[in-house]
Amino acid sequence: MGLMDRFKAQRELHAAVKTCGADPFGVKIDKILSSTEALVEGRRTILCGSNNYLGFTFDADCIQAAKDALDACGTGTTGSRIANGSYHDHKALEADLADFYGKKHCMVFTTGYQANLGAISTLAGPDDFLIIDADSHASIYDACKLGSATVIRFKHNDPADLDRRLGRLADQPGNKIVVVEGIYSMLGDHAPLKEFVTVSKKHGAYILVDEAHSMGVMGKTGQGVVEHDGVLGEVDFITGTFSKSMGAVGGFLVSNMEDFDVLRVSCRPYMFTASLPPATVASVRKSLAKLRANPGLMDKLWQNVDTLYHGAQNAGFAVGKQKGPVVAIHLTDPALAARAWRALLLNGVYVNLALPPATPSGTALLRCSVSAAHDTAQLERVVEVLTRVGRELGILGAPAHAVAAE
Numbered sequence: 001m002g003l004m005d006r007f008k009a010q011r012e013l014h015a016a017v018k019t020c021g022a023d024p025f026g027v028k029i030d031k032i033l034s035s036t037e038a039l040v041e042g043r044r045t046i047l048c049g050s051n052n053y054l055g056f057t058f059d060a061d062c063i064q065a066a067k068d069a070l071d072a073c074g075t076g077t078t079g080s081r082i083a084n085g086s087y088h089d090h091k092a093l094e095a096d097l098a099d100f101y102g103k104k105h106c107m108v109f110t111t112g113y114q115a116n117l118g119a120i121s122t123l124a125g126p127d128d129f130l131i132i133d134a135d136s137h138a139s140i141y142d143a144c145k146l147g148s149a150t151v152i153r154f155k156h157n158d159p160a161d162l163d164r165r166l167g168r169l170a171d172q173p174g175n176k177i178v179v180v181e182g183i184y185s186m187l188g189d190h191a192p193l194k195e196f197v198t199v200s201k202k203h204g205a206y207i208l209v210d211e212a213h214s215m216g217v218m219g220k221t222g223q224g225v226v227e228h229d230g231v232l233g234e235v236d237f238i239t240g241t242f243s244k245s246m247g248a249v250g251g252f253l254v255s256n257m258e259d260f261d262v263l264r265v266s267c268r269p270y271m272f273t274a275s276l277p278p279a280t281v282a283s284v285r286k287s288l289a290k291l292r293a294n295p296g297l298m299d300k301l302w303q304n305v306d307t308l309y310h311g312a313q314n315a316g317f318a319v320g321k322q323k324g325p326v327v328a329i330h331l332t333d334p335a336l337a338a339r340a341w342r343a344l345l346l347n348g349v350y351v352n353l354a355l356p357p358a359t360p361s362g363t364a365l366l367r368c369s370v371s372a373a374h375d376t377a378q379l380e381r382v383v384e385v386l387t388r389v390g391r392e393l394g395i396l397g398a399p400a401h402a403v404a405a406e
Contacts, residue, residue: 122267
């Protein structure tokens with residue numbers, strides 16, 4: 001067998017998807033025009049799949065902060081913080097995030113993926129148990145593979161099943177760490193964190209919440225679902241990313257755990273990866289400061305969520321039960337979903353195409369993401385194009401309805 005032969009199934013799936021007329025996973029952006037528009041294949045296109053929830057990628061203050069840091073500190077650190085040291089803003093950003101969440105400690109990682117990879121694989125030892133939501137992000141699953149703990153999955157967003165799984169471990173030695181997400185990136189549904197915290201504490205388990213898609217989106221001040229559900233003080237660890245609401249790249253881990261800083265010399269993804277460039281750190285610090293100074297930014301985001309979510313729902317599309325910045329349109333046929341994605345792009349609307357086996361329950365999705373930077377006319381245009389494409393391809397015709405986030 002040749003080295004690449006084991007990828008035959010993936011090659012065939014990819015080839016089948018590209019029969020829609022383009023490669024949904026290789027779109028080339030000719031030119032970024034703003035937080036919400038770009039030139040794609042020479043067409044002015046509305047970006048409705050970028051996760052740029054607060055529109056900070058083109059914020060003038062964030063850009064200026066990055067430019068100033070670029071002039072002062074250069075393009076990069078060229079090494080890890082363990083080897084090359086921490087710049088002032090690395091420490092300052094960690095202090096900012098710890099203060100934002102009301103926690104004692106924070107570690108900043110180079111990506112959000114690495115935050116989960118490093119935190120989860122390091123915290124759980126060979127005698128411990130990781131109990132994870134079945135629909136967890138790839139970074140969580142990969143952390144489980146990198147680590148040495150026993151991994152147990154429970155049914156998606158099901159506190160009763162979590163209770164049963166933890167109950168079966170009652171007589172087993174070792175720490176139990178429950179891992180869930182605030183908002184799930186594909187379906188856009190929210191975790192019932194209050195119930196998860198209650199169950200975890202009942203069984204003496206620790207709980208880690210990944211707020212990648214909910215930081216800057218939910219809660220009175222933007223702390224995420226932990227704030228929205230009133231459990232910020234009860235969760236043991238929070239991870240997140242700067243590549244969504246903060247408009248940049250990077251990740252973090254915050255906690256009140258004693259001896260937290262030992263992770264800096266134990267966590268391999270932190271120790272052996274070059275640290276974030278100063279320009280990125282500066283832009284994230286500015287984004288976080290702007291969110292804290294004006295949490296009303298989220299009001300505009302949620303107004304836009306209403307426009308797209310209800311517009312798609314009223315047109316007859318099957319959308320999730322819970323509203324959020326991820327609006328996932330459910331389709332049963334992957335080939336049809338690919339054709340719809342292509343038709344949207346040809347009409348100046350870019351969304352994400354998500355297909356089995358990467359999607360929960362094998363559902364094909366047109367995954368839309370909403371930004372506070374979108375204006376109402378743009379989102380009404382997205383709904384208009386979605387509706388026209390849906391009719392032309394025979395997707396619409398049934399009454400508007402919502403589907404459960406399975």
